[in-house]
Amino acid sequence: MKSYTQIPPGTQILIGHAARRRRVLERAICSVFEGWAYEEIIPPIFDYYDVFAKGWGQEAQIYRFIDREGNILALRPEFTSLVAKTVATRLAASLKPIRLFYSGEVLRFEKPKGGRQREFAQIGIEHYGGTAKSADVEILLVAVETFQRLGIQSFQINLGSVDFFGGIVDRMELPKEQIDALKEVLNVKDQPGLETLLQQLPLEERRKKILRAVPHLTGGRPVIAEARSLVKNTRSVNALDHLEDIYSIFEGLDLAQHLTIDLGEIRGFDYYTGILFRAYVHGLGFEVAAGGRYDGLPGAFGEDLPAVGFSFSLDRLEQIATPRLDSNATEDSAIEVDSDFSTALQFRQAGRTVKLCL
Amino acid sequence: MLVIALCKGRFLEPSLDLLARAGIRFSEDVASSRKLIFDSADKTRRVVLVKPADVPTYVEYGAADIGIAGRDVLLETRADVLQPLDLNFGQCKIAVAGAAGSRPDGPTIRVATKYPRITMDHYNARGIPVEIIPLSGSIELAPLIGLADRIVDLVETGRTLKENGLEVMEIIAESSARLLINRAGYQTKREEVRELIQALEKVVVYASR
Numbered sequence: 001m002k003s004y005t006q007i008p009p010g011t012q013i014l015i016g017h018a019a020r021r022r023r024v025l026e027r028a029i030c031s032v033f034e035g036w037a038y039e040e041i042i043p044p045i046f047d048y049y050d051v052f053a054k055g056w057g058q059e060a061q062i063y064r065f066i067d068r069e070g071n072i073l074a075l076r077p078e079f080t081s082l083v084a085k086t087v088a089t090r091l092a093a094s095l096k097p098i099r100l101f102y103s104g105e106v107l108r109f110e111k112p113k114g115g116r117q118r119e120f121a122q123i124g125i126e127h128y129g130g131t132a133k134s135a136d137v138e139i140l141l142v143a144v145e146t147f148q149r150l151g152i153q154s155f156q157i158n159l160g161s162v163d164f165f166g167g168i169v170d171r172m173e174l175p176k177e178q179i180d181a182l183k184e185v186l187n188v189k190d191q192p193g194l195e196t197l198l199q200q201l202p203l204e205e206r207r208k209k210i211l212r213a214v215p216h217l218t219g220g221r222p223v224i225a226e227a228r229s230l231v232k233n234t235r236s237v238n239a240l241d242h243l244e245d246i247y248s249i250f251e252g253l254d255l256a257q258h259l260t261i262d263l264g265e266i267r268g269f270d271y272y273t274g275i276l277f278r279a280y281v282h283g284l285g286f287e288v289a290a291g292g293r294y295d296g297l298p299g300a301f302g303e304d305l306p307a308v309g310f311s312f313s314l315d316r317l318e319q320i321a322t323p324r325l326d327s328n329a330t331e332d333s334a335i336e337v338d339s340d341f342s343t344a345l346q347f348r349q350a351g352r353t354v355k356l357c358l
Numbered sequence: 359m360l361v362i363a364l365c366k367g368r369f370l371e372p373s374l375d376l377l378a379r380a381g382i383r384f385s386e387d388v389a390s391s392r393k394l395i396f397d398s399a400d401k402t403r404r405v406v407l408v409k410p411a412d413v414p415t416y417v418e419y420g421a422a423d424i425g426i427a428g429r430d431v432l433l434e435t436r437a438d439v440l441q442p443l444d445l446n447f448g449q450c451k452i453a454v455a456g457a458a459g460s461r462p463d464g465p466t467i468r469v470a471t472k473y474p475r476i477t478m479d480h481y482n483a484r485g486i487p488v489e490i491i492p493l494s495g496s497i498e499l500a501p502l503i504g505l506a507d508r509i510v511d512l513v514e515t516g517r518t519l520k521e522n523g524l525e526v527m528e529i530i531a532e533s534s535a536r537l538l539i540n541r542a543g544y545q546t547k548r549e550e551v552r553e554l555i556q557a558l559e560k561v562v563v564y565a566s567r
Contacts, residue, residue, distance in 0.1 A: 114419065156546055189539075192444040215442070218548065260545065280542045285420015287542060 010109075010118025021318060022121070025150070026103055029123050029312065032146045033101040036138070038125050041100045043082040049074040055081045055297045057270030061108040075107040079122060080271070080294065080309055087128045088301035096129030096305070103314075114286030116315045124291065124311030128298065132242065135308050136275050136293070137249050143279065143289065143310050144258055152320055154282035158218075158262035159243055161275055162292070164227065165266045167236030168210055172203060182211065186266055189215040217263035220256075221247060227263055242275065271297045277310055281320055288316045360403050360550050363422035365410035369535060372447040373426045377405075379561040380554070403554075414439060414538060423543035423551065429533040430512055434473045440544055442555060443537040446562050450514040452476060454528040455501075462507035470500035471510040480510070480530050498522045 007013060014022055030040070049064055049072040056062075056078055063075040076082055079102045087098055103123040112118060125142055127135045140157065147155040165186075169179050178201060185193035194215075198208045210230045217223050224244050231237060243261060250256040268276050274293035281288050291310035298305040334353040337344045347354045364373045370389055377383075383399050388407070396405045408416055413427035414437030426445060430452050452473065456462075470491040471477045481488045491506050498518055500506040512533065513519060513526060537558060544551055 154546070158545060189440045189442045189544075191442050193441075218545070260548075262545070278545075280545045282546045285418070285540050285542050 010112050012117050012119070018318075022314060025314060025317060026121075026123060028149055029146055030101065030103065032142060032149050033125055035145075036099070036125075036142050038099040038101040038142075041083060041086065041102050042104070043076070043079065043086065043102065045105075046073050046075050047082055047085075048072070051085055052077055052081050054300050055084070055269070055271035055294070058108070061110050063107050063109060077108045078106050078269075079104070079124065079311070080126065080297065083126050083309075084128075084294070084297040084307060085301040087126075087305065087307075088298040088303040092303050097135065098128040099125070100128075101125045114284075114316060115319050116286075116313060121314035122311050123314055124289075124309055126307065126309035128307045129305045130308075132274065132293070132306060132308075133245055135306070136242075136246055139291070139308050139310050140246070140250070140259075140277070141253075141255075143277070143291075144255055146312065147258075147279075147281075150317065150320075152281055152317075155258060155288075156260055156280050156282075157258055157289075158260045158265060158278045158280070159246065159275060160262045160265040160278070161239040161243060162266075162268065162272050163239035163274060164231075164236045164263050165214065167233040167239065168207075168214070168231060170235060171233055172201075172207060174201065183266055186211070186215055186264070189264065191215070214266075215264040217261070218265075219261060221251075221261070223261040223263065239274070246275075268292060275308070279312075284316065284320060286316060288313055288320075359397075359401070360424060360547065360554060361422045362403060362405050363408050363413045363416040363425035363427075364405055365413055365427055366407050367410060369410065369426065369428065369448055370407070372535070373445075376426075376445060376447075376558065376561060377403075380557040402550075411435065417538045417540050420540045420542055423540050423547060424554065425538040426535055427538060429531070429536050430473065430476070432536060432538070433476050433531060433533075436475065437538070438541065440539040440541060441536050442539065443558060443562065445535040445537055445558070448533070448535040450512045450533050451526075452510065452530045452533055453513045453526045454480070454508055454510050454530065455498075455513070455519050455524045455526050456508045457501050458523055458525045460501070460507070464507070467508055468506040469508045469510055470497055470506035472497060473510055476530060477510040480528075498524060 049062065052062055052074050053059055058077070062077050065073055067073055083100055083102060091098055101124065104121065105119050106122050107119050109118060125139065127139055143157060181197055185197055194211065198211065213230055217227050224240055227240055247256060247259060247261065250259050265276065265278060271294040272292040273295045276292040277290060278287050279289035289310060289312040293308045295306045298307055334355040335347055336355050336357050337347060338357040344354050344356055364370060374388055382403050384396050385399050386396060388396050388405060394407050406422060410427060411431050413425040414432055414435040416422040417425040417439045418437040428448055432441065466487045466489050468489045468491060469477055470493050472494060474490045474492050477490055491500065493500060497509045497511045500509055501524060502522060508527065510530065516526065519525060537555070539551060
């Protein structure tokens with residue numbers, strides 16, 4: 001017999017201290033977003049399945065159901081597709097750029113790990129209709145301030161690009177299966193696997209050399225110069241120019257210590273088109289935030305607009321204890337009222353926390 | 359301090375030997391002790407001993423920054439970890455085996471294995487219906503007493519199979535010891551991790567190259 005006393009795998013219940021902590025964290029982050037003039041959007045918890053299947057790509061992870069009219073609907077597995085659709089439709093006539101933030105639960109049918117269940121909390125920002133350089137920098141500045149506001153010092157944001165690797169494989173004119181196989185070994189930096197694959201691919205030695213170097217292109221500014229010595233194609237070179245511009249701006253702001261150039265990172269949802277972000281915090285085995293540019297996504301819903309965004313995992317941020325967030329207990333300061341209801345009302349009007357013991 | 363997860367059992371000695379050649383030594387005898395945690399003599403590395411099948415999990419979660427485990431275990435757990443080096447020991451094959459000359463003729467082949475995922479992937483790719491019988495040891499016994507038509511297991515020399523009247527029918531994948539690295543640790547402890555990869559790379563013995 002099924003046990004209905006347990007909650008379904010992948011869900012969780014936050015009570016008392018844990019719930020308070022979640023809200024304090026959420027409010028702290030929202031105040032940073034609002035400080036950069038981002039406005040909140042509260043999208044529906046479900047939408048038509050095609051909205052997510054179109055851009056996000058991980059079909060197997062989407063919770064689907066059929067409504068009474070036979071439409072296929074899906075519980076939101078992420079926010080970006082929903083927000084992009086809204087911007088391209090409801091907000092099409094609005095003045096650009098559009099800055100939006102969201103906070104809420106998303107659902108994915110995947111193995112729970114790193115403190116993230118199948119239902120988990122995401123909070124993030126999206127910037128539509130700006131110029132690439134200034135919007136990317138802005139998004140990164142907001143991310144940096146978010147970590148600082150939470151009292152997290154040892155964070156690191158990795159900058160990659162879809163176009164750097166894209167430019168390299170464009171030139172190779174390989175069939176899709178072989179590109180996928182390449183991505184699979186590069187994704188886990190599997191050197192022996194890459195060697196085996198390169199033996200089968202009809203590529204010049206010069207191109208093989210580039211592919212062998214890709215997994216190691218991680219680090220500070222010198223990585224860009226190293227990458228420049230490897231590639232000549234316009235798409236990759238433009239990506240490097242863009243990353244270098246951003247890195248220089250951060251050097252000028254004395255914030256470059258938080259950035260790492262990571263051209264060896266080629267993972268990401270299907271909708272990403274340019275720069276990629278991934279944020280790590282010392283002592284946590286999983287990334288805590290990720291994002292990137294998705295210029296094609298609003299276009300899929302009817303309006304071509306450049307777009308970039310960044311999303312934090314609240315469940316993972318909560319694991320990095322910050323005392324400032326914990327000291328917010330209301331329970332301790334409650335006044336116990338055992339006389340009558342009118343005394344309780346007086347204390348409440350005076351703004352005190354009241355606990356009735358009648 | 360970098361935390362390195364090693365397998366108890368047949369991988370332990372070659373793993374420790376490799377670490378020693380890369381300059382990581384321990385003041386205690388790790389292999390014969392009953393302890394599970396050991397710090398290196400210079401206190402910069404810590405070794406933890408876990409069951410082979412658990413190494414990818416420790417590394418994926420970042421409880422260990424680095425691990426050494428067989429590729430078979432990686433394929434079975436599908437842990438999301440970086441795997442930059444082949445450490446070139448513990449070579450074997452993941453293979454389908456069965457009673458010599460046997461040809462199962464039922465609508466569904468029954469396969470006994472310690473590797474249900476690898477087995478499922480293998481037969482799914484070929485569109486062959488199978489019933490997987492998960493076992494945790496003495497897999498060779500299954501076809502001998504009619505529990506299964508085939509087995510999927512590690513084959514090193516093939517001697518155990520032969521002595522039990524079984525033969526290899528198909529090779530699914532080659533396996534050997536691999537170096538695993540946590541994705542976040544690779545980023546946040548980049549210098550330490552790279553130093554260790556390079557040190558290991560220098561001392562790995564590539565017998566065949």
